[in-house]
Amino acid sequence: MTVLFDQFKNAPRVVLQRLGDEEEARRPLPVSGVLAAVWTLGVGLAVLTTLTLIGWMAAPRGAFAEGLPGVFRTACLIWLAAHHTGFAIPGGAVGMLPLGLMALPGFLLYRAGLWMARDADLRVRIPVRSSEESPEDAENTRRRAQLVLVVQAGVSLAAPYAMLAGVIALVARNEVVQPFLGEALISHFALAFATGSIATARTIGPWRSMLRLLPERPRSLVLGTAAALGIMLVAGMALVLGAITVSFGEIRRLTDALDPGFIGGLLLLIVEALYLANAAIWSLAYMAGPGFAVGAGTLVAPTGVKLGAVPSLPLLGALPSSGAAPAWALTVVAVPFAAGVVAGVVVARVAPTASLEAAPLWGVGCGVTTGAAAGLLALLSGGPLGGARLTVIGPSAWEVAFSVALEVGVSAGISAGFVNWWLVGRRPAGEPDRERVSALRAVLRRLRRGRDRALPGHWLDAAEADTQPLPVIRDDRAGDPVAGTAGEAARANRIAPAQPGRPEIVDETDDRGGHVIYVDPYAWDKN
Structure with missing residues (x-):
């Protein structure tokens, strides 16, 4: 199932890359959030339905008197309980639910959040710092932009996830057990927002880099x-x-x-x-x-x-x-x-x-x-x-x-x-x-x-290189006749000129020794 899902999510990008329009292959963040929410619900219900089906085969005359529809409804109830959604029963209610069961949807939502951040190609475009702006102000601006993006990613995953949870709560209703619809919406939104935000922030770099957002x-x-x-x-x-x-x-x-x-x-x-x-x-x-x-x-x-x-x-x-x-x-x-x-x-x-x-x-x-x-x-x-x-x-x-x-x-x-x-x-x-x-x-x-x-090569840090000019330091030392002669000889005997049509390659020439160093700051993004 994972292989089929990977082929499905990569198909539009492969087609557009063949057509030469790679930028359009990146999905909008809300679209990636919907796909991640559907994937999480599909995998989670598939796992719980399989386990419930095993229990039904072991005791077919037990609690699953409705047959296979009862198996699926039971799996839906377990999925809702995993998000701490209570339900009403004759004569009372059930609200003391095992918190350890939240590990399954939490893990799936975290993996879905990582995929959503990569699929939407989330980047923060930081404006070039002006001469009047202090380094502290530039860092605060960058932190606020990253924090806003993390919140947007969490909402993009949590909103469709909560809407799908409402459908699951309606499907799981029967004459004996009736899940609380309000709790289902709130619990699913809260869990998806928390895990989706953490997963998006995790793509910045190491765990300690996430704290820099605050x-x-x-x-x-x-x-x-x-x-x-x-x-x-x-x-x-x-x-x-x-x-x-x-x-x-x-x-x-x-x-x-x-x-x-x-x-x-x-x-x-x-x-x-x-x-x-x-x-x-x-x-x-x-x-x-x-x-x-x-x-x-x-x-x-x-x-x-x-x-x-x-x-x-x-x-x-x-x-x-x-x-x-x-x-x-x-x-x-x-x-x-x-x-x-x-x-x-x-x-x-x-x-x-x-x-x-x-x-x-x-x-x-x-x-x-x-x-x-x-x-x-x-x-x-x-x-x-x-x-x-x-x-x-x-x-x-x-x-x-x-x-x-x-x-x-x-x-x-x-x-x-x-x-x-x-x-x-x-x-x-x-x-x-x-x-x-x-x-x-x-x-x-x-x-x-x-x-x-943060470690180099992560998207929230590497994106800043798009707007920060790379300095080119030249030292001709025109007042020194020896150094000036060496510099002219070095420029006359350059190893290779800058490649035409590649403005991202910066030509940094060492006038003293005649060496030419080509630095491509975007090599991490070219596969």
Whole structure:
């Protein structure tokens, strides 16, 4: 199927290249976005339909009583669930969906975004910098143009993808299950926009070059938030795996009580693996303090555990027993504070500020963004799982957001202020503060610019060569008779003239030695 799709997408370009009109072979960005969206939906539904068909053949009298149409509707429901689209059932709703299932559409959308950026031949035409424009202004202009292009590419992929998702939601409806159309449109658009934008930005060069699209201060907040969330999620996953190891006997007993058989046991194992991401976020809420619920009137927190009847999912066998929490459980509360310390160090090192009083405020701001991100993850990890008591499952989003913002913000503010003082505030005796800060910021700017420079040959950097004149330096040294004679002899004995009809080839002549060097700056684009 991939080979046929490659032939289909390359056919117009091959025909136009044979006709000698290569520029017209490049598709507009919206057209490439539609093709990428159709490809993603086609491949994803094909994979899920195949897996569902295998389950139907293993148990033809099971849940697929409608035959092959029921198989396809089930595959459509799984595809919608992979985008975190809930659906209504008799007596309630299902909203607690496995976040691990989002890996399939996320990977397909990322690959489709890379293909869209190459197929549309996205380029940023930066105007020639005037003599009055400073290098900082030119860099800001280029960054804004690149950021606008990334947003346009994300919308070009997300808009048709969301429209197709609405059709899938209508097809998947039946008398028992009815997907929420609004959630389908929003979730598909959000996931496609995020992955499409990242894929487009990735074509600039290395991953670190993507951060150059953001100004210095937002970049520091993004990196600090990512560092804090990463530490807490890794610690949460470690806590989940430790609980599974300790409670493995109880998990096995619950699995044997279900008696799923070989095929059912394999499917149950896959479902539990997909819910591990939800469990890691629940552990994050546990470490932050609010904890999470497994039904109405229940609570699992470091201060204590109160449980009732839980769903028959063997993974829930790793939950602690009701009663007072052990003393070691309170030690996990230190993880958000440790994550805040690391986040504050990152914020201060990425963007030190000359105002020592402002650095702690930026650390607190990093705590606020981390809390907002943690609250969003808590909202996605929980939800209803039916009616009655199962309408409340998972952590409270606003409680997790408030707790994480407070804990991470306080520790990040302290560490950011100290590190910023260490980088900027310490100066040799007798040196003015303003000169010290200016010199340090200039050095950091030059180092960061050289470190984050994109690799040569990528489209967003190479396109700038179309508008930047290449200097030709000539040194005839007319005042030096010896050098002038050597220069005339060199010009008289040139190896080869510039090729006619090739204005892109620059003739750079070394008058001292008589060597001629031809440089083609567009060789990377000529196959």
